[in-house]
Amino acid sequence: MNNMENFYTNYFKYKNNILHANDLNLQEFCSKTDTPCYLYNKNAIEDFASIIQNNLKPLEPEICYAVKALSNISILNIMHQMNFGADCVSGGEIFRALKAKIPASKIVFSGAAKSDYDIEFALKNSIGQINVESFSEIEKINNIGKKLGVVQKIAIRIRQNTAVNTHKFIATAGQDSKFGISASDITEHKISQILSMKNIDLIGFSIHIGSQIFSNESYHSAYKVMRDVMDRLKNSAINIRKIDLGGGFGVKYKEDDGIFDFIKYRDTILEIFGDYIKSGVKLIIEPGRFLVANSGILLGKVLCIKESDGEKFVILDCGMNDLPRIALYNAHHDILPIKRNNETEFYNICGRICESSDFFAKHRQISSIEVGDFVATLSAAAYCSSMSSEYNSYPLISEYLVSNANVKKIRSSVKIEEIVGREIFVE
Ligand SMILES: Cc1ncc(COP(=O)(O)O)c(C=O)c1O
Numbered sequence: 001m002n003n004m005e006n007f008y009t010n011y012f013k014y015k016n017n018i019l020h021a022n023d024l025n026l027q028e029f030c031s032k033t034d035t036p037c038y039l040y041n042k043n044a045i046e047d048f049a050s051i052i053q054n055n056l057k058p059l060e061p062e063i064c065y066a067v068k069a070l071s072n073i074s075i076l077n078i079m080h081q082m083n084f085g086a087d088c089v090s091g092g093e094i095f096r097a098l099k100a101k102i103p104a105s106k107i108v109f110s111g112a113a114k115s116d117y118d119i120e121f122a123l124k125n126s127i128g129q130i131n132v133e134s135f136s137e138i139e140k141i142n143n144i145g146k147k148l149g150v151v152q153k154i155a156i157r158i159r160q161n162t163a164v165n166t167h168k169f170i171a172t173a174g175q176d177s178k179f180g181i182s183a184s185d186i187t188e189h190k191i192s193q194i195l196s197m198k199n200i201d202l203i204g205f206s207i208h209i210g211s212q213i214f215s216n217e218s219y220h221s222a223y224k225v226m227r228d229v230m231d232r233l234k235n236s237a238i239n240i241r242k243i244d245l246g247g248g249f250g251v252k253y254k255e256d257d258g259i260f261d262f263i264k265y266r267d268t269i270l271e272i273f274g275d276y277i278k279s280g281v282k283l284i285i286e287p288g289r290f291l292v293a294n295s296g297i298l299l300g301k302v303l304c305i306k307e308s309d310g311e312k313f314v315i316l317d318c319g320m321n322d323l324p325r326i327a328l329y330n331a332h333h334d335i336l337p338i339k340r341n342n343e344t345e346f347y348n349i350c351g352r353i354c355e356s357s358d359f360f361a362k363h364r365q366i367s368s369i370e371v372g373d374f375v376a377t378l379s380a381a382a383y384c385s386s387m388s389s390e391y392n393s394y395p396l397i398s399e400y401l402v403s404n405a406n407v408k409k410i411r412s413s414v415k416i417e418e419i420v421g422r423e424i425f426v427e
């Protein structure tokens with residue numbers, strides 16, 4: 001694999017015109033399993049992790065995987081085996097990370113606003129760091145810390161108010177961003193107030209400007225904002241021990257997409273924070289998408305093919321409930337039939353949900369398919385299962401993990417009886 005690439009093509013390949021995940025024949029797999037389902041490739045995740053580790057080695061960052069990207073506990077345990085911590089945005093994600101054996105000390109709790117319940121859960125479990133996003137949240141943590149007899153380490157998330165080069169729905173910076181505390185509000189006076197709180201230990205700053213970012217300029221300008229705040233506070237009593245740089249590294253969804261330039265990224269960090277790193281301050285990064293996106297596929301079956309007014313429609317037994325990214329962000333996902341032949345056709349490939357935005361691809365040329373054939377939607381690991389829903393009363397689907405040629409189930413689908421069983425029938 002090209003050291004800088006993290007595309008899926010090394011992990012999902014045709015052999016004798018049948019798509020394989022490593023050495024696993026996906027035609028055989030789909031024929032005997034419960035499609036639709038997701039299938040993730042452990043070898044791919046490990047390789048994508050090495051790309052980050054190798055390129056950022058000189059910085060020795062602590063890597064905290066952003067759990068929201070793909071939150072299955074077996075995936076989190078792969079991250080743990082690689083010595084990564086977890087970036088969580090809810091008590092539920094902290095629960096998952098702990099269940100996956102990630103040490104509490106390696107858990108960072110981020111999020112625009114946190115409930116008392118979640119803060120209490122975090123403090124009771126002695127998590128490593130909370131990235132705070134408002135001054136009122138700091139007071140809340142201090143009060144809960146007092147009640148529990150805990151001193152909580154926090155970092156202040158700095159708001160970046162200039163636009164970031166990515167889809168506007170996945171930017172967490174810009175004028176209308178709800179995330180973080182404005183740099184101008186982080187004054188020496190505020191810092192001394194925080195330092196006087198007995199149940200708070202202010203250990204540094206954090207920033208996260210959005211997701212699927214390729215532009216080094218976006219990182220450069222955000223990290224400069226962070227550095228300027230740190231410089232301005234040089235004479236305060238703050239003892240900076242952690243600089244949390246967030247995640248957001250862009251991945252390839254199609255052949256002609258760019259690749260994230262980790263060397264430029266590394267140089268930017270060294271340029272802006274080199275002196276802090278030299279003096280022993282630890283960096284944290286929080287990659288989510290980059291570690292998993294191209295490790296996974298969504299496997300579905302063709303339920304129906306029809307031609308209507310000259311347009312060919314393929315309808316699959318999965319949909320936007322399983323993979324909402326296309327409907328939400330007009331995202332591109334490659335689609336490959338499991339059995340390939342020499343004929344191609346242009347299809348509108350749709351999900352089975354009763355929404356017109358439920359499609360996988362419009363006018364996409366792929367190898368011709370028939371009813372009953374299996375189809376893979378690629379790059380389906382980041383923000384797919386974790387954002388899926390039971391819309392139209394379709395249960396969440398199974399998840400599988402392949403490692404070399406071995407495949408294991410890592411989540412079972414549920415039965416409709418279980419879903420309806422949560423409801424309370426009031427007549
Ligand atoms: C605070 C925080 N850190 C890390 C991430 C991970 O981002 P990505 O999956 O783009 O690396 C997110 C998601 O945007 C986030 O909100």
Ligand SMILES: N[C@@H](CCCC[NH3+])C(=O)O
Pocket residue numbers: 068170172211212325329382383387
């Ligand atoms: N859900 C988004 C990423 C959001 C990242 C979290 N702030 C996506 O599918 O691309």
